[in-house]
Amino acid sequence: MNDSGGKNEEEGGERDFRRRKTIQKIGLSLGLGSAMALSLSANQKIDLAHEETSEGKTVNPKSSPLSEDETPFAVWQYEKKESGYESTSPINVVFPLENRSFSDVLDVFKAKDWYPYPEEFVRYAWDRESQEFQKPDWTGAEAYFGITGRLHVRCWEFEGVGSVQAHFDSPTFHDIESYAKARQKIVEIFEKQGWVAEYRGINLRNDKKPDHDGTAAVIREGGR
Amino acid sequence: MKENSLLELLRQPLLGKKKKRTSVGIVYIFSISCLIILSNLSGDSEFLLALTETVFGELDRLRTFTIILAVVSVFLSIIYPVWNRGPVLAASIGITPFLVGSLVSGHFVIEMDLVLGACAGSLGASIATYRTAKTEEGNRKKDTINSLVFSSGITVFSLISLFRVYQEDIFEVETGAVFGFLFLVFGLSFLVYVVLDIL
Numbered sequence: 558m559n560d561s562g563g564k565n566e567e568e569g570g571e572r573d574f575r576r577r578k579t580i581q582k583i584g585l586s587l588g589l590g591s592a593m594a595l596s597l598s599a600n601q602k603i604d605l606a607h608e609e610t611s612e613g614k615t616v617n618p619k620s621s622p623l624s625e626d627e628t629p630f631a632v633w634q635y636e637k638k639e640s641g642y643e644s645t646s647p648i649n650v651v652f653p654l655e656n657r658s659f660s661d662v663l664d665v666f667k668a669k670d671w672y673p674y675p676e677e678f679v680r681y682a683w684d685r686e687s688q689e690f691q692k693p694d695w696t697g698a699e700a701y702f703g704i705t706g707r708l709h710v711r712c713w714e715f716e717g718v719g720s721v722q723a724h725f726d727s728p729t730f731h732d733i734e735s736y737a738k739a740r741q742k743i744v745e746i747f748e749k750q751g752w753v754a755e756y757r758g759i760n761l762r763n764d765k766k767p768d769h770d771g772t773a774a775v776i777r778e779g780g781r
Numbered sequence: 782m783k784e785n786s787l788l789e790l791l792r793q794p795l796l797g798k799k800k801k802r803t804s805v806g807i808v809y810i811f812s813i814s815c816l817i818i819l820s821n822l823s824g825d826s827e828f829l830l831a832l833t834e835t836v837f838g839e840l841d842r843l844r845t846f847t848i849i850l851a852v853v854s855v856f857l858s859i860i861y862p863v864w865n866r867g868p869v870l871a872a873s874i875g876i877t878p879f880l881v882g883s884l885v886s887g888h889f890v891i892e893m894d895l896v897l898g899a900c901a902g903s904l905g906a907s908i909a910t911y912r913t914a915k916t917e918e919g920n921r922k923k924d925t926i927n928s929l930v931f932s933s934g935i936t937v938f939s940l941i942s943l944f945r946v947y948q949e950d951i952f953e954v955e956t957g958a959v960f961g962f963l964f965l966v967f968g969l970s971f972l973v974y975v976v977l978d979i980l
Binding site: 673678705706 | 956
């Protein structure tokens with residue numbers, strides 16, 4: 558009797574000890590997990606609450622866009638196909654750089670903590686100086702794959718002017734969810750940094766579904 | 782010697798129950814990592830671009846494929862542990878595409894894609910823990926405890942990350958967040974079951 562009682566007690570003691578050890582380990586693991594999640598920098602999903610006003614969403618399918626050779630900046634981005642280059646998305650933000658450099662523009666994008674050169678389709682823009690299609694000078698997006706959707710930009714510099722194509726990708730399949738919201742977000746991002754934007758600064762007449770009204774925002778350095 | 786240690790790794794219960802299945806999981810992770818790296822580097826290197834175009838026709842096709850693989854991995858990290866347990870490998874399947882993406886772009890930040898992968902990985906690890914607890918013999922339950930310890934860590938990581946990404950507009954009804962949240966809720970219920978069972 559006595560003997561078995563002692564054994565039970567011993568077993569109980571050992572079980573308690575093991576239980577304590579387990580709880581300690583779980584606690585340590587919880588601590589490590591929390592510390593990692595809190596210490597790494599996190600990307601705040603860009604808030605879409607302030608929506609583009611409805612007047613910006615008129616798409617005129619019949620508008621005749623400016624020709625690429627009329628302007629120093631690009632009007633479209635192109636996909637390279639077997640039959641040649643085919644225009645896909647409209648350029649919707651333009652930076653007349655004046656006293657700033659193109660890398661100042663890129664610095665603002667980079668400060669948003671985006672992924673540079675994410676998983677994306679290869680697109681080109683027309684450079685009228687060299688009369689060639691060029692790959693972007695920089696591209697960036699909120700997420701590397703964008704399986705839950707993302708804001709995505711491609712940037713070119715031609716003749717001292719920055720041309721940016723900005724859009725929201727749909728989750729995974731990367732259809733265009735919106736050009737107008739993306740243009741507005743870019744304007745907000747730069748205004749926060751003290752740049753001055755004209756929301757519909759220039760009419761390129763490059764209207765495009767689902768919601769691009771043919772105008773590009775023009776963003777200049779702020780008066781300091 | 783080297784072969785031995787590799788075999789030992791395949792026997793590690795944190796990676797999986799059956800050696801053959803564990804190696805399938807490892808090969809999967811290795812292959813998608815290579816594809817993602819190839820896809821990224823093809824943007825710069827003419828040689829790799831030529832290779833990609835020979836195999837896939839065009840770079841855009843490979844890129845579509847890797848994006849779809851990232852989504853598939855999220856779901857595979859839940860399916861794998863049902864098939865072969867292995868909490869660490871299950872979670873790795875969900876997270877690897879995003880970590881490799883960060884690696885090749887030289888940039889890491891907690892964003893919704895990664896969080897979704899981590900949430901799915903947590904559910905996967907919890908399922909593995911539950912299945913191990915259900916079947917492990919003996920009263921020490923060493924494998925179960927290891928699995929539980931890992932699962933709790935990654936679950937709390939995912940939970941905090943999900944809240945951080947949504948700090949400003951918490952749980953705007955968006956597919957990623959809803960899925961992530963559901964994964965975590967299911968995962969936690971498995972973990973709570975195991976904790977009540979063994980402690």
